[in-house]
Each structure stands twice: as C-alpha cells, then as structure tokens.
Amino acid sequence: MRIRVKVPASSANLGCGFDAFGLALALYTDFIFESGTHEGEMLVVRGEGADKLLKERCKLVYDAIRVYEGYTGYKVPSFKLEIENRIPLGRGLGSSAAAIVGGLVGADALCRRAYGGINYPSTNQLVRLATEIEGHPDNVSAALLGGLTLAVSAPAAAAPYFGSNASDNEHEDTAPAEFKNIDGGPAWRNPLVVSLPTPANLTTVVFIPSFEMSTKEARAVLPPSVTMQDAAHNSSRAALFIAAFTAPGGKLEWLAEAMNDRLHQPYRGQIFPQLPALIDGAQRAGAYGAALSGAGSAVLAFTTRERVPQIHEAFLKTARELGLNGRTEQLEIALGGPLIGYEL
Numbered sequence: 001m002r003i004r005v006k007v008p009a010s011s012a013n014l015g016c017g018f019d020a021f022g023l024a025l026a027l028y029t030d031f032i033f034e035s036g037t038h039e040g041e042m043l044v045v046r047g048e049g050a051d052k053l054l055k056e057r058c059k060l061v062y063d064a065i066r067v068y069e070g071y072t073g074y075k076v077p078s079f080k081l082e083i084e085n086r087i088p089l090g091r092g093l094g095s096s097a098a099a100i101v102g103g104l105v106g107a108d109a110l111c112r113r114a115y116g117g118i119n120y121p122s123t124n125q126l127v128r129l130a131t132e133i134e135g136h137p138d139n140v141s142a143a144l145l146g147g148l149t150l151a152v153s154a155p156a157a158a159a160p161y162f163g164s165n166a167s168d169n170e171h172e173d174t175a176p177a178e179f180k181n182i183d184g185g186p187a188w189r190n191p192l193v194v195s196l197p198t199p200a201n202l203t204t205v206v207f208i209p210s211f212e213m214s215t216k217e218a219r220a221v222l223p224p225s226v227t228m229q230d231a232a233h234n235s236s237r238a239a240l241f242i243a244a245f246t247a248p249g250g251k252l253e254w255l256a257e258a259m260n261d262r263l264h265q266p267y268r269g270q271i272f273p274q275l276p277a278l279i280d281g282a283q284r285a286g287a288y289g290a291a292l293s294g295a296g297s298a299v300l301a302f303t304t305r306e307r308v309p310q311i312h313e314a315f316l317k318t319a320r321e322l323g324l325n326g327r328t329e330q331l332e333i334a335l336g337g338p339l340i341g342y343e344l
C-alpha cells in the first residue's frame with residue numbers, strides 16, 4: 001500500500017501581513033509513504049534540491065513524524081519514503097512548511113490505516129503541531145487549509161480558540177522541547193486561522209531568483225523593535241488587505257497600497273537590493289500588488305489571468321536590467337490543503 005500526500009507550496013506575509021497571511025499555491029511536493037518492511041534504501045528524493053535533502057536525510061519530515069507520535073501516542077508503522085520535490089528550497093515558497101505538513105499528514109494517514117478508530121488530530125491540531133515545528137503559523141496554515149489564510153498567534157493561555165474539549169487540553173504541552181521555537185521566536189501556540197475568499201480570476205506570477213535566502217538568515221536581519229509609525233502603517237495596510245478581498249465584488253485595486261510593508265521588506269532589502277525594483281516593475285505592468293514571498297527570495301505578484309504575460313515579461317526585464325538570474329512561473333491559488341491518495 002502506497003499513500004501519496006501532495007502538499008501545496010505557500011507564500012507568506014504578502015507584504016503587510018508579516019507572520020500572519022499565507023496563500024497556498026498549486027505547486028505540489030509529493031510524499032509517498034509505502035508501508036510494510038523493506039530491504040535496502042528507505043528514502044528516495046527526486047526533484048528540487050534532491051542532493052541537499054538526501055544529505056540532510058530529510059530531517060524535517062522525520063522530525064514532524066516524531067512530533068506526531070509524541071502528541072498522539074501512536075507509533076507510526078515502518079515505511080519507505082519517496083519525495084518528489086517540486087517546491088524550490090529557500091525561495092520563500094514554503095518548502096519547509098510542506099516538509100512538515102507532509103510528515104504530519106503522512107504519519108496521520110499511516111496510523112489511520114494501521115489502527116483505525118476515530119481518535120486522531122483535527123486539522124486545527126495539525127496546524128498547532130506544524131506551527132510548533134516551523135516557529136510561525138503563516139505557511140503551515142495555508143499548506144494545511146489551502147487558499148488565503150490569516151493566522152493569529154497567541155500564547156496558549158490567552159488563546160482558547162480551539163480545543164475547549166478535554167482531550168485537546170490534555171495534549172497542551174506534548175511537543176518535545178527540542179522542536180519548539182526553532183527560530184528563537186516567542187512560544188506561538190493555538191493559532192486562530194481564518195480562511196479568506198479569493199476571486200476566481202485572480203492568479204499569481206512568481207519571480208524565482210536562482211539564489212536562496214534561508215528563513216533563518218532573513219529573520220536575523222529584522223530589528224528587535226519597530227517604531228509606532230511603522231506599526232501603525234502596517235496595521236492599517238493589513239486591514240486594507242482583508243477589505244480588498246472581502247468587500248462586495250472585491251477591491252483588488254487596493255492591493256498595491258495594502259501590500260506596502262514597513263516591517264520586514266525594507267530590512268530584507270539589505271540582503272536583496274533588487275527587491276523594490278522587481279515589485280515596482282510588476283505593478284507598473286498591471287499587477288494588483290506584489291511583495292517578497294515569505295522570507296524570500298521569490299517575489300509574488302497578484303494579477304488577472306489576462307495580464308499574466310505582461311507580468312512575466314516585466315519581472316524578466318527588470319531582472320535582466322539588474323543582472324539577476326531567475327525564472328518566472330504562473331502559480332494558481334491552491335484552494336485546498338494536502339491531497340491524499342491511496343495507491344495499491
């Protein structure tokens with residue numbers, strides 16, 4: 001029995017929504033779990049970053065499986081893992097979130113097959129576990145729920161949004177300490193995740209530079225505090241962003257202003273100086289708005305399908321002028337979370 005778990009890529013922040021907004025994108029990494037005992041190689045990786053991932057033995061996926069076991073008390077049956085990796089690493093397209101979600105959802109599917117019954121984590125509980133491992137909730141929320149998501153983090157004691165039932169509370173602190181806060185941030189728990197609507201004709205074009213930006217390094221350039229003016233700037237833009245998507249009929253023309261961020265992009269521009277020109281070029285070519293995707297290095301533009309060719313061209317022209325190597329891809333918004341298939 002083979003269980004194929006397809007996990008979407010994701011773009012976090014979307015400019016103004018640092019560590020809060022996430023968007024699932026229809027570019028999937030496949031995690032194929034083959035249950036039963038095996039001889040020989042137990043891990044096969046193909047595609048993006050295969051050499052690096054093999055060298056690391058895909059640690060993040062196995063870390064997630066151990067967290068699942070610690071949380072649920074189930075022992076995941078032995079398996080062989082094949083990964084068809086389509087999400088480029090370190091480009092701000094949620095490759096690490098996909099690895100975590102692939103591990104958690106794969107472990108869940110294997111245990112459901114092996115043990116049956118009904119006592120398994122809910123999607124909200126999986127979001128919480130994935131957030132514990134990733135350190136912030138934005139990418140994992142989008143990867144698990146699909147579409148456009150808003151994740152609001154808060155310490156557990158202050159956030160009884162989910163898990164008011166006893167069995168949930170029992171699991172309050174069961175993620176092993178070594179998996180907590182891997183990026184050194186505060187203890188973020190129990191994220192409240194809200195799914196937002198997206199219009200049918202909205203799509204994205206992504207410029208993917210040939211260089212990687214690790215999330216750890218892109219977080220290290222952020223200041224420990226920001227001014228009141230910058231905080232006020234971003235909170236009004238984040239509200240405008242929600243209004244752009246939820247106003248009757250949509251007000252996507254507000255996105256350029258809504259995605260204008262002062263909390264992270266100006267600092268990350270220090271390690272990616274071509275960023276403002278790429279955003280500006282896409283917007284001049286008719287994108288509704290554009291922003292650094294997650295912690296970079298990709299840049300994501302929202303557009304209608306009709307304007308896709310102009311946005312591709314604008315990104316590539318700006319990159320050429322700035323001597324930057326990279327490629328563009330149109331990525332549709334993925335309207336669901338992981339897809340699970342059983343192959344006999």
Ligand SMILES: Nc1ncnc2c1ncn2[C@@H]1O[C@H](COP(=O)(O)OP(=O)(O)OP(=O)(O)O)[C@@H](O)[C@H]1O
Pocket residue numbers: 010012029053056058059060061083085088089090091092093094095096097098099139213214215216293294295296
């Ligand atoms: N399929 C995978 N299996 C195991 N580990 C992975 C996989 N994909 C990515 N990773 C790990 O995640 C790292 C990339 O994480 P990082 O947070 O720096 O970037 P990202 O997740 O691609 O971007 P962002 O978090 O900004 O969206 C890789 O270098 C690798 O260690």
Ligand SMILES: N[C@@H](CCO)C(=O)O
Pocket residue numbers: 012013018019020136138139215218219264294295
């Ligand atoms: N919100 C995160 C996304 C990267 O995983 C950041 O910008 O650092």
